[in-house]
Amino acid sequence: MQLHYIANASQASSGGRTLPVIDPSDGQPFDELQRGTAEDIDIAVHAARQCYDAVWSKLSAAERGRLLMRLSAKIGEHAEELANLEQRDCGKPTKQAKADALALVRYFEFYAGACDKLHGDTIPYLDGYSVLTWREPHGVTGHVIPWNYPMQIFGRSVGGALAAGNVCVVKPSEDACLSLIRVAQLAAEVGFPAGAINIVTGYGHEVGDALARHEGIDHISFTGSPKVGTLIQQVAAERHCPVTLELGGKSPQIVFEDADLDAVLPMVINAIVQNAGQTCSAGSRLLVQQSIYEPLLERLGKAFETLRVGPAAMDLDVGPLIRASQQQRVWDFLSDAQHAGVAMVAQGQVVDEAPETGYYQAPTLLRDVPVDHRLAQEEVFGPVLAAMSFRDEDHAVQLANATQFGLVAGVWTRDGARQFRMAKRVKSGQVFINNYGAGGGVELPFGGVKSSGYGREKGFEALYGFTTLKTVAIRHG
């Protein structure tokens, strides 16, 4: 039985109700978690406030940094345990679960080092004045986290907030809590004061909503769907609470005829099958220059046919989707595509060992997807790649920018001038040239434009969002 973790102690929900924890690999429940209430959120926010006022705000930046570094090391010691928890909870193949645990280590390491590098400025002003700025923490920050990368998103969001001097109340997804409850326990073990990191589990419309509405929350970091992002913004607007929104994407991989196709192929595949396509920055649209469209699709199709899907512990190319409703969502997209006459190039294979009760979907490559079809416009959040061709650079830019999203883009070309032109013209928060995702990039600011959200997490830039700037003007004598 999983409990909330509030003020360095395991606590049952005041409501006395629980939710099942389901293993996506076989669809069977194997644990229970607390179905939190607004009262639980209230308790966590008060614990956080007390911690902030009495302890956390009095630590020096260097002391905060040492604590974060100790937590990074502790997570490293427990990386396998954490990876195992997240593997079962989220259906992640072993290599993915391990990579996520190591990314969490790295986030806390990065933000540990950043704590005492964050400072304000002095500003030249009128004669007789000294003007300076201070970067002050918001205080108690709320973190609403999705199920696709719990450890990674906790690392960038909570790691950044703590480094900037805040304390945290965290609402993980009801589909993926186990690793984060354990990380909060590890934080207590390395000396984090009670109330610095609090975990309250439960449904979004119950505890997530209560967190966003709570007057004691000074900043909200939300990572999730655009739909819930809108709700969070509306709730936060009522009390003018600052928000960072990390939302969805429909990211294009743009391949020009001069690209190195041997390099393109594995990256394009990985960008859509990693985590079974349940990645905000999944490269879910493939835009290919006409002259190489057919040969590239032929090679990609052959590669898709070799992809194997199965239980997380088998550590194949692709694991299960998170839950039955997500599987149904992907099926709906594929059936819409079929009705619209969109042609399938190739599909991977679900292995015989995969239980029928698990949530499996073979990676699917579709071609000539019309730009206005929902497959080219909406997030599928499954291993489905929508290919289309373009004539020239202008056409590529037009297609790349023709969605409501703007999170990440990949551009594949050897032409240096075109690399810069494309980086400038594509509307997105990150552009990768001749690579995709830069291997995770803890140091690289991340976030979107348009319906992909606003604000930045990851990298040093995140610390600006987790602080507010105070200007102090002193007139001498």
Ligand code: NAD
């Ligand atoms: P979701 O929006 O359904 O849920 C995200 C979180 O919000 C969960 O913890 C959920 O319980 C909570 N929530 C739900 N309703 C709420 C409400 N009314 N008030 C407050 N909280 C509420 O998203 P999901 O299905 O968990 O995750 C998938 C989505 O997340 C995709 O759209 C994906 O692109 C996005 N995502 C974005 C990033 C990024 O960095 N941009 C990273 C990962 C995932």
